Amino acid sequence: MSVAGIVEIIAFASSAFIAVAGALGMATTMSMFRSAIFLMASFMGVAGLFILLSADLLGLLQILMYIGGMLVMALFMVLFMPDPGGAMMAAMPEMMTPIGRFFSLGLLPENSHAAAAEMSGAHAEHDTHADHGGGHGTHARHQDAEHQRGRERKEGDDAHGGGDHHAHGAQGGSHGMGHMDMSDMSMVTPVRAWAAWLAVATGCVIVGLLVLRPSWPVSSALPDPRSADQVGSLLMDKYMVGFEAAGFLILIGIVGAVLAAHSGQHPDHRDREARVAVNAPPPPIEADFLEPLSQPLRDDDKCSPAPDGGHANHHAGGEGPT
């Protein structure tokens, strides 16, 4: 076996492994952002497979589409779903499968063990003063105790700095989280075990059909390395109608997106102005209702700050851009 052959096998195996492992991670991790990243990684494995088949343009197209698409999708998940980072769900290990626990490693803060122990003992009193920042008050009253324990851990944990967190909580509440109903956040269905085994069985059947197929037709054509020329000629020649139809579909997509997003109906909440860049000169300091977004990060001084490194850390954040 030549070196090229061995390298090819290693490349194929690693691309295939990344593709499958990425998909598995996407489906089982508790953090939504990680889910998007795993899907991106899975498609990078697929891109590797494309490149091994000499379709380098298609392979790189995959990567281009999925970096842009997955980052935007991650932001959409942050927009719509509570707990996009997975820290809250990861604190409930009893709800996860072993694979889910593996892919959710590293989400919890390092001092979470102490917090969890304190939590289970003290969750009774957290019920009564659950009304920290206004937005979280409504769902403290009529929820499952188990979910509440995970939620309140975030609010009552002193290690995270109470004051900033309240402001942060109020900030989150003002975005319309007040009516968040914890009970439909269940990520576990009763048939999960059946679904997993069915998926494994289907996979085995498909792979078996592939392996046991009598004969593979071998094409004598050599792959053409000039992929961009090939794709371009085909687009202009054989698939021109499809190309224009794709343009039309994209137009419909744009129109649908603009209509569905109901632009102009969500004016900025006044508290947002200090936090997010707006299409206007920044407001004067007196109108800054929020605590500054960038608190001077409290760090222990195990090492003296570098001569200019102190600049970024001790900046009070009160002055806006410009």
Added chain:
Amino acid sequence: MGIGEGTGFVLLALLGGALLTHGLERWVGPPERGPALPVSLSCGTVLPNADRWLFPAGPIVGFMGVLLGTVVLPFGPDLVARDLGIGVFYFIVVIDFVVLGVALTGWGANTPGAVESCYRIVAQLVAYVVPLGLAYVGAIMMAHSLSTTRIVEAQSGLWFIVLQPIGFALYVVSGLMQSYRHPFLEPFADGIGGGILSVVGGWSALLWRIALAGVLFLVAAMGAVLFLGGWSGPWLPPPVWMAVKTYALMALMLWLGRLARPLSTAEMLALSWRVLIPVGLANVLVVGILILLHVGPG
């Protein structure tokens, strides 16, 4: 080039380029804001709330982006690590890894400034990809190829900056967006404490310094390849010409950038989608007509 020489060449080119970029940015003016902020290289950071898989992956992905991007830069008629058939397209794809790296670091750090930096970097991606692509398309059309070497060779008669001035202006503006320099430095703004630069230290600070200087270097070098004729030139050896053009273009971009006031994310997105993209589409139209009239190479 063989694999060994290719690897060495790429590492040398990237580190040398990033070092010279670092020097040029400091010479142009003390960087009081933006990605050139000095970050402590000797003191690492420990973030208790971080996502321990995503946060360390960020700097590695960012560094990988610039390292892979250097592979298709031509420094001479045969001095290119790999002359990929789809070189320019590969370059565009791979530079986006820097955005991915900032997003991973920002989200993974789990501090308000860093997470805000993650959102802003995605806004930057949304803003720069399409105008930048339209600027590239003009040069690709005239050179009939996506290969960087062929694009340089197609300019042996006349540089593309003469034939496509609109495309060049578009490239300068989108290039500044792509490298997060003034006036498009919202992801690293003062208001969020420098964004991810406030949570990196030690090894991650070193990798980010290389990546952020490297992305400006790569953008300027690709601009030199696309519009300024790459390594072609009369007396000096080709790599010297390439370096001269790269750093001249970089100095021009930095200087032009500083003439404008820093733009907020909203203004940057509006600029990109209302001004740059229509201009880019018009540029494609103009270049197409020029080619049909047989102006330009071959």
Added chain:
Amino acid sequence: MQVEGNDIEAAYSLVGLLVIIAAGLGLLAMALWRRPSRTIEAPPAWAQYRFGFLIYALIFLAFDMEMIFMYPWAVVFADLGIAAFVDMMVFIALLSAGIAYAWGMGGLEWE
């Protein structure tokens, strides 16, 4: 000129090697950096958040699809003459109509 398909794999083998090198260098640096380090305490920031460039992001996805058509077209355009030009002009006209619609409906705004 018939070239072997293996050229592509040979070309990208350097890319693959550089990916491994970048990952290796990064992990090495992470493991070996034993200087003093400071702990940064900050409130956790993973929360539901309404970012303001929603419609920009949706339209960006659509235009990303457009750009993938433009790159191969740009390569072959000069050899195919005016027919290809008209094809692409129709395509660009469709997408410009999309941007014009979004702009007119107030979609290209920060929210």
